[in-house]
Amino acid sequence: MPSRLKDNLNSRYFEAANALTSKKARRRIVAYVESYDDIYFWRTVLSEFENDKRYFEVMLPSKINLTRGKKSVLMNFIDDQDGDILGRDMIACVDADYDYLMQGRTHQSQRILNSPYVFHTYVYAIENFQCYAPSLHNVCVSVTLNDHRIFDFRDYFQQFSEAIFPLFVWSVMVYRNGNYQRFSITDFCRIADPGGFSVQNPAASINNVRRKVRTKINELQRQFPDAKDEYLRTKADIIALGVTPQTTYLYIQGHHLFDTVVSPILSKVCNLLRQERQNEIYHATAHRTQKRNEMSCYENSLQDIKTMLKKNTGYMTSEPFRRLQDDIHRYLDESL
Numbered sequence: 001m002p003s004r005l006k007d008n009l010n011s012r013y014f015e016a017a018n019a020l021t022s023k024k025a026r027r028r029i030v031a032y033v034e035s036y037d038d039i040y041f042w043r044t045v046l047s048e049f050e051n052d053k054r055y056f057e058v059m060l061p062s063k064i065n066l067t068r069g070k071k072s073v074l075m076n077f078i079d080d081q082d083g084d085i086l087g088r089d090m091i092a093c094v095d096a097d098y099d100y101l102m103q104g105r106t107h108q109s110q111r112i113l114n115s116p117y118v119f120h121t122y123v124y125a126i127e128n129f130q131c132y133a134p135s136l137h138n139v140c141v142s143v144t145l146n147d148h149r150i151f152d153f154r155d156y157f158q159q160f161s162e163a164i165f166p167l168f169v170w171s172v173m174v175y176r177n178g179n180y181q182r183f184s185i186t187d188f189c190r191i192a193d194p195g196g197f198s199v200q201n202p203a204a205s206i207n208n209v210r211r212k213v214r215t216k217i218n219e220l221q222r223q224f225p226d227a228k229d230e231y232l233r234t235k236a237d238i239i240a241l242g243v244t245p246q247t248t249y250l251y252i253q254g255h256h257l258f259d260t261v262v263s264p265i266l267s268k269v270c271n272l273l274r275q276e277r278q279n280e281i282y283h284a285t286a287h288r289t290q291k292r293n294e295m296s297c298y299e300n301s302l303q304d305i306k307t308m309l310k311k312n313t314g315y316m317t318s319e320p321f322r323r324l325q326d327d328i329h330r331y332l333d334e335s336l
Contacts, residue, residue, distance in 0.1 A: 095125035125254030135314020161248035
């Protein structure tokens with residue numbers, strides 16, 4: 001057995017193992033993922049497809065050397081000489097990153113898009129799903145136990161997306177044509193940082209992003225004076241792939257969206273909701289001991305923002321998630 005497969009057996013092994021089990025036993029499908037956080041996400045995704053005939057086991061690519069990440073998953077489970085060693089009973093589940101938007105312009109993108117046994121998120125990463133704007137109010141409720149809508153997440157992230165979309169087209173374009181050294185994803189994320197967000201005046205942070213985007217686009221236009229036609233083609237292409245000016249936030253780097261954009265906004269919104277609930281308890285008509293007990297009960301019920309955000313499953317109504325579900329349905333139908 002090749003050394004790199006000692007820890008990770010190929011799909012034929014699992015097919016043979018399934019064939020040896022009782023006909024009444026459920027078929028086991030192994031799903032390899034990038035990291036620990038991905039285990040919970042993909043378990044949530046794949047659970048819907050389990051029945052009395054099949055089940056999934058979600059795991060990291062290696063138990064011996066503890067390697068993680070997308071490259072580790074694909075390196076271990078795609079063999080360049082013998083073709084895909086994934087198969088009917090062994091699949092890979094990865095973040096799309098830019099590989100989906102690259103549309104086969106790199107070898108890795110080709111493998112991810114062309115293999116029927118590799119499933120990707122369509123959006124940049126699982127964090128983008130967790131930050132799905134229509135679900136963020138529910139995250140606030142789970143954190144603060146206060147259902148008062150004091151902030152319009154849908155509207156804010158629509159405006160945020162519209163502000164960054166023109167620069168996002170540039171980002172995809174330079175990665176497609178190999179000029180990403182002159183405008184990296186890190187450079188893009190630095191500009192797509194709202195900074196100084198205020199719940200009372202969210203427009204100020206959007207205007208700040210728009211200003212930074214205009215400045216960078218002017219700089220890029222000077223660097224690439226003949227790029228207009230390529231820019232327009234790239235824009236039309238990524239819109240056809242599902243990226244719209246209103247949903248761009250789903251396709252930017254996931255960790256940046258989660259840690260730098262969404263979490264700080266949620267923190268400020270949740271702080272206000274907590275204060276609102278605490279004020280209600282404080283001003284309630286009750287004696288001091290009862291208020292103290294109620295406040296203690298409430299504060300002990302509060303949850304951590306990032307923990308609840310990672311457990312958020314409100315993305316299941318989103319269009320990219322339905323596309324992912326369709327891919328899994330197709331694989332299961334064809335592998336029966």
